[in-house]
Amino acid sequence: xxxxxxxxLITQPAAGRHSATLIMLHGLGDTGNGWAPVGPxxxxxxxxxxxxxxxxxxxxxNMGMSMPGWFDLKSLxxxxxxxxxxxxxxxxxxxxxxxxxxxxxxxxxxxxGTPTDRIVLGGFSQGGHxxxxxxxxxxxxxxxxxxxxxWLEPSKMPYSKEALRRPIFLAHGSxxxxxxxxxxxxxxxxxxxxxxxxxxFRIYPGMQHSSCPEEMSDFAAFLKRVVPDAPPSLSDLxxxxxxxxxxxxxxxxxxxxxxxxxxxxxxxxxxxxx
Numbered sequence: 001x002x003x004x005x006x007x008x009l010i011t012q013p014a015a016g017r018h019s020a021t022l023i024m025l026h027g028l029g030d031t032g033n034g035w036a037p038v039g040p041x042x043x044x045x046x047x048x049x050x051x052x053x054x055x056x057x058x059x060x061x062n063m064g065m066s067m068p069g070w071f072d073l074k075s076l077x078x079x080x081x082x083x084x085x086x087x088x089x090x091x092x093x094x095x096x097x098x099x100x101x102x103x104x105x106x107x108x109x110x111x112x113g114t115p116t117d118r119i120v121l122g123g124f125s126q127g128g129h130x131x132x133x134x135x136x137x138x139x140x141x142x143x144x145x146x147x148x149x150x151w152l153e154p155s156k157m158p159y160s161k162e163a164l165r166r167p168i169f170l171a172h173g174s175x176x177x178x179x180x181x182x183x184x185x186x187x188x189x190x191x192x193x194x195x196x197x198x199x200x201f202r203i204y205p206g207m208q209h210s211s212c213p214e215e216m217s218d219f220a221a222f223l224k225r226v227v228p229d230a231p232p233s234l235s236d237l238x239x240x241x242x243x244x245x246x247x248x249x250x251x252x253x254x255x256x257x258x259x260x261x262x263x264x265x266x267x268x269x270x271x272x273x274x
Contacts, residue, residue, distance in 0.1 A: 007053025016045030020227035025127025046229040070098040102134040122146035144226035169222040173207030
Protein backbone atom coordinates (compact mmCIF):
# COMPACT_ATOMS: atom_id res chain seq x y z
CA UNK A 1 0.00 0.00 0.00
CA UNK A 2 1.27 3.45 -0.88
CA UNK A 3 2.43 5.59 2.01
CA UNK A 4 -0.23 7.96 3.30
CA UNK A 5 0.19 11.69 3.03
CA UNK A 6 0.38 13.43 6.38
CA UNK A 7 -1.37 16.76 6.80
CA UNK A 8 0.00 20.27 7.33
CA LEU A 9 2.70 20.80 9.93
CA ILE A 10 2.04 23.78 12.20
CA THR A 11 5.28 25.20 13.57
CA GLN A 12 5.55 27.94 16.19
CA PRO A 13 9.14 29.20 16.51
CA ALA A 14 10.41 29.84 20.00
CA ALA A 15 9.45 33.34 21.11
CA GLY A 16 12.87 33.72 22.72
CA ARG A 17 16.11 31.82 22.23
CA HIS A 18 15.27 28.33 20.98
CA SER A 19 16.77 25.63 23.21
CA ALA A 20 14.12 22.87 23.15
CA THR A 21 11.29 21.50 21.01
CA LEU A 22 7.85 20.04 21.78
CA ILE A 23 6.18 17.83 19.15
CA MET A 24 2.48 17.56 20.08
CA LEU A 25 0.11 15.07 18.40
CA HIS A 26 -3.63 15.76 18.21
CA GLY A 27 -6.50 13.34 18.78
CA LEU A 28 -8.73 11.48 16.32
CA GLY A 29 -10.57 13.76 13.89
CA ASP A 30 -8.60 16.84 14.88
CA THR A 31 -5.65 18.56 13.17
CA GLY A 32 -2.47 20.31 14.27
CA ASN A 33 -4.49 23.54 14.31
CA GLY A 34 -6.66 22.15 17.09
CA TRP A 35 -3.75 22.15 19.57
CA ALA A 36 -1.78 25.07 18.17
CA PRO A 37 -3.51 27.66 20.46
CA VAL A 38 -2.02 25.80 23.45
CA GLY A 39 1.49 26.82 22.40
CA PRO A 40 1.29 30.50 23.47
CA UNK A 41 -0.74 29.54 26.56
CA UNK A 42 2.12 27.41 27.88
CA UNK A 43 4.27 30.56 27.97
CA UNK A 44 7.60 28.83 27.42
CA UNK A 45 9.56 31.19 25.14
CA UNK A 46 12.56 28.86 24.79
CA UNK A 47 10.50 26.00 23.32
CA UNK A 48 9.69 25.61 19.65
CA UNK A 49 6.24 24.04 19.22
CA UNK A 50 5.49 21.58 16.41
CA UNK A 51 1.90 20.46 15.78
CA UNK A 52 1.70 17.76 13.08
CA UNK A 53 -1.50 16.61 11.38
CA UNK A 54 -2.33 12.95 10.87
CA UNK A 55 -3.21 11.62 7.42
CA UNK A 56 -6.87 11.54 6.43
CA UNK A 57 -7.98 7.91 6.38
CA UNK A 58 -11.17 5.84 6.64
CA UNK A 59 -11.98 5.29 10.33
CA UNK A 60 -14.04 2.22 11.17
CA UNK A 61 -15.80 3.72 14.22
CA ASN A 62 -16.83 6.63 11.97
CA MET A 63 -18.71 4.19 9.68
CA GLY A 64 -15.72 4.15 7.38
CA MET A 65 -15.83 7.87 6.69
CA SER A 66 -12.49 9.59 6.35
CA MET A 67 -10.98 11.91 8.96
CA PRO A 68 -7.51 12.71 10.27
CA GLY A 69 -6.29 9.73 12.28
CA TRP A 70 -2.95 8.33 13.36
CA PHE A 71 -4.35 4.82 12.91
CA ASP A 72 -7.70 3.07 12.43
CA LEU A 73 -10.02 2.38 15.34
CA LYS A 74 -12.72 -0.23 14.97
CA SER A 75 -14.50 0.34 18.27
CA LEU A 76 -14.31 2.05 21.63
CA UNK A 77 -16.71 -0.24 23.51
CA UNK A 78 -15.55 -1.73 26.79
CA UNK A 79 -14.90 -5.23 25.43
CA UNK A 80 -12.67 -3.97 22.63
CA UNK A 81 -10.83 -1.61 24.97
CA UNK A 82 -10.19 -4.43 27.42
CA UNK A 83 -8.94 -6.61 24.56
CA UNK A 84 -6.61 -3.80 23.47
CA UNK A 85 -5.27 -3.42 27.00
CA UNK A 86 -4.65 -7.15 26.99
CA UNK A 87 -2.30 -6.69 24.06
CA UNK A 88 -4.65 -7.16 21.08
CA UNK A 89 -3.29 -5.27 18.08
CA UNK A 90 -5.37 -2.28 16.97
CA UNK A 91 -3.92 -1.26 13.61
CA UNK A 92 -0.27 -2.36 13.51
CA UNK A 93 0.42 -0.91 10.05
CA UNK A 94 -1.15 2.46 10.83
CA UNK A 95 0.60 2.73 14.17
CA UNK A 96 3.99 1.79 12.67
CA UNK A 97 3.50 4.32 9.87
CA UNK A 98 2.72 7.13 12.33
CA UNK A 99 5.65 6.25 14.60
CA UNK A 100 7.94 6.39 11.55
CA UNK A 101 6.57 9.85 10.72
CA UNK A 102 7.22 11.05 14.29
CA UNK A 103 10.73 9.59 14.11
CA UNK A 104 11.28 11.63 10.95
CA UNK A 105 10.10 14.81 12.71
CA UNK A 106 12.54 14.12 15.54
CA UNK A 107 15.35 13.52 13.05
CA UNK A 108 14.59 16.85 11.38
CA UNK A 109 14.87 18.67 14.72
CA UNK A 110 18.16 16.94 15.50
CA UNK A 111 19.50 17.81 12.03
CA UNK A 112 18.58 21.45 12.71
CA GLY A 113 20.66 21.44 15.89
CA THR A 114 18.33 20.38 18.73
CA PRO A 115 19.70 17.34 20.60
CA THR A 116 17.35 14.48 21.42
CA ASP A 117 17.55 15.20 25.16
CA ARG A 118 16.01 18.62 24.44
CA ILE A 119 13.00 17.21 22.54
CA VAL A 120 9.70 16.31 24.22
CA LEU A 121 6.93 14.25 22.62
CA GLY A 122 3.35 14.95 23.58
CA GLY A 123 -0.05 13.78 22.47
CA PHE A 124 -3.76 13.74 23.25
CA SER A 125 -5.91 10.61 23.04
CA GLN A 126 -4.95 8.74 19.86
CA GLY A 127 -2.01 11.11 19.46
CA GLY A 128 -0.91 10.32 23.01
CA HIS A 129 -0.91 6.61 22.16
CA UNK A 130 1.49 7.25 19.26
CA UNK A 131 3.60 9.65 21.35
CA UNK A 132 4.10 7.07 24.10
CA UNK A 133 5.02 4.27 21.69
CA UNK A 134 7.40 6.47 19.70
CA UNK A 135 8.99 7.84 22.88
CA UNK A 136 9.52 4.44 24.50
CA UNK A 137 11.24 3.03 21.42
CA UNK A 138 13.36 5.99 20.40
CA UNK A 139 17.13 5.82 20.73
CA UNK A 140 18.84 7.89 21.85
CA UNK A 141 16.21 8.76 24.43
CA UNK A 142 14.18 11.96 24.28
CA UNK A 143 13.79 14.40 27.18
CA UNK A 144 10.31 13.25 28.15
CA UNK A 145 6.76 12.46 27.06
CA UNK A 146 3.39 14.02 27.90
CA UNK A 147 0.50 11.58 27.33
CA UNK A 148 -2.91 13.18 27.84
CA UNK A 149 -6.22 11.28 27.98
CA UNK A 150 -4.77 8.20 26.34
CA TRP A 151 -3.81 4.58 26.93
CA LEU A 152 -0.93 2.15 26.54
CA GLU A 153 -1.33 -1.61 26.37
CA PRO A 154 1.37 -4.14 27.33
CA SER A 155 3.81 -4.78 24.50
CA LYS A 156 6.01 -7.68 23.49
CA MET A 157 8.29 -5.20 21.74
CA PRO A 158 11.27 -4.13 23.85
CA TYR A 159 11.43 -0.55 25.05
CA SER A 160 14.56 1.56 25.28
CA LYS A 161 16.03 1.17 28.77
CA GLU A 162 17.18 4.78 28.63
CA ALA A 163 13.69 6.00 27.66
CA LEU A 164 12.16 4.13 30.60
CA ARG A 165 14.28 6.28 32.92
CA ARG A 166 13.08 9.56 31.38
CA PRO A 167 10.09 11.54 32.76
CA ILE A 168 6.55 10.76 31.58
CA PHE A 169 3.52 12.96 32.35
CA LEU A 170 0.40 10.74 32.25
CA ALA A 171 -2.83 12.71 32.70
CA HIS A 172 -6.51 11.76 32.48
CA GLY A 173 -9.96 13.06 33.39
CA SER A 174 -12.03 11.31 36.05
CA UNK A 175 -15.18 11.81 33.97
CA UNK A 176 -13.81 10.77 30.56
CA UNK A 177 -16.74 9.04 28.78
CA UNK A 178 -14.68 7.82 25.78
CA UNK A 179 -11.60 6.44 27.51
CA UNK A 180 -12.62 5.58 31.09
CA UNK A 181 -10.13 6.36 33.87
CA UNK A 182 -9.52 2.64 34.42
CA UNK A 183 -7.59 2.73 31.12
CA UNK A 184 -5.29 5.40 32.52
CA UNK A 185 -4.77 3.40 35.72
CA UNK A 186 -4.02 0.26 33.70
CA UNK A 187 -1.66 2.25 31.48
CA UNK A 188 0.15 3.51 34.56
CA UNK A 189 0.57 -0.09 35.74
CA UNK A 190 1.73 -1.09 32.25
CA UNK A 191 4.45 1.57 32.35
CA UNK A 192 5.54 0.60 35.84
CA UNK A 193 5.62 -3.09 34.93
CA UNK A 194 7.77 -2.22 31.90
CA UNK A 195 10.28 -0.51 34.17
CA UNK A 196 9.35 3.18 33.77
CA UNK A 197 10.83 4.88 36.83
CA UNK A 198 9.66 8.49 36.51
CA UNK A 199 5.92 8.59 35.73
CA UNK A 200 3.93 11.57 37.00
CA PHE A 201 0.36 10.17 36.95
CA ARG A 202 -2.52 12.57 37.54
CA ILE A 203 -6.32 12.24 37.46
CA TYR A 204 -8.26 15.52 37.15
CA PRO A 205 -11.64 15.47 38.93
CA GLY A 206 -14.59 16.20 36.64
CA MET A 207 -12.50 16.49 33.46
CA GLN A 208 -13.99 14.67 30.49
CA HIS A 209 -12.20 13.73 27.24
CA SER A 210 -10.63 17.15 26.98
CA SER A 211 -8.22 19.34 28.93
CA CYS A 212 -8.58 21.80 31.78
CA PRO A 213 -6.59 24.80 33.08
CA GLU A 214 -5.09 22.78 35.95
CA GLU A 215 -3.86 20.09 33.56
CA MET A 216 -2.34 22.69 31.21
CA SER A 217 -0.60 24.35 34.16
CA ASP A 218 0.83 20.99 35.19
CA PHE A 219 1.82 20.29 31.59
CA ALA A 220 3.75 23.58 31.43
CA ALA A 221 5.44 22.79 34.75
CA PHE A 222 6.44 19.36 33.41
CA LEU A 223 8.01 20.94 30.33
CA LYS A 224 9.90 23.46 32.47
CA ARG A 225 11.25 20.61 34.54
CA VAL A 226 12.37 18.29 31.73
CA VAL A 227 13.65 20.96 29.33
CA PRO A 228 14.46 24.04 31.45
CA ASP A 229 15.62 27.09 29.59
CA ALA A 230 19.36 26.70 29.17
CA PRO A 231 21.46 29.84 29.69
CA PRO A 232 22.91 31.24 26.45
CA SER A 233 26.60 31.18 25.69
CA LEU A 234 28.56 34.37 25.11
CA SER A 235 28.65 33.61 21.39
CA ASP A 236 24.85 33.19 21.42
CA LEU A 237 24.45 36.59 23.05
CA UNK A 238 26.56 38.30 20.41
CA UNK A 239 23.98 37.31 17.81
CA UNK A 240 20.99 38.55 19.81
CA UNK A 241 19.06 41.61 18.69
CA UNK A 242 18.36 44.44 21.14
CA UNK A 243 14.77 43.15 21.44
CA UNK A 244 15.94 39.60 22.22
CA UNK A 245 18.40 40.85 24.83
CA UNK A 246 15.68 42.88 26.51
CA UNK A 247 13.34 39.86 26.50
CA UNK A 248 16.04 37.65 28.01
CA UNK A 249 16.88 40.10 30.80
CA UNK A 250 13.24 40.78 31.60
CA UNK A 251 12.47 37.04 31.74
CA UNK A 252 15.20 36.69 34.37
CA UNK A 253 13.79 39.50 36.48
CA UNK A 254 16.61 41.92 35.57
CA UNK A 255 15.55 45.53 35.17
CA UNK A 256 16.36 47.06 31.79
CA UNK A 257 15.32 50.54 32.81
CA UNK A 258 17.74 53.07 31.40
CA UNK A 259 19.44 50.54 29.09
CA UNK A 260 19.32 51.77 25.51
CA UNK A 261 22.58 50.65 23.92
CA UNK A 262 23.17 47.08 22.82
CA UNK A 263 26.52 46.98 24.59
CA UNK A 264 24.85 47.81 27.91
CA UNK A 265 22.38 45.00 27.41
CA UNK A 266 25.16 42.60 26.38
CA UNK A 267 27.15 43.35 29.50
CA UNK A 268 24.12 42.67 31.70
CA UNK A 269 23.21 39.50 29.81
CA UNK A 270 26.76 38.17 29.86
CA UNK A 271 26.39 37.52 33.60
CA UNK A 272 23.78 34.88 32.70
CA UNK A 273 25.92 33.19 30.10
CA UNK A 274 27.26 29.70 30.64
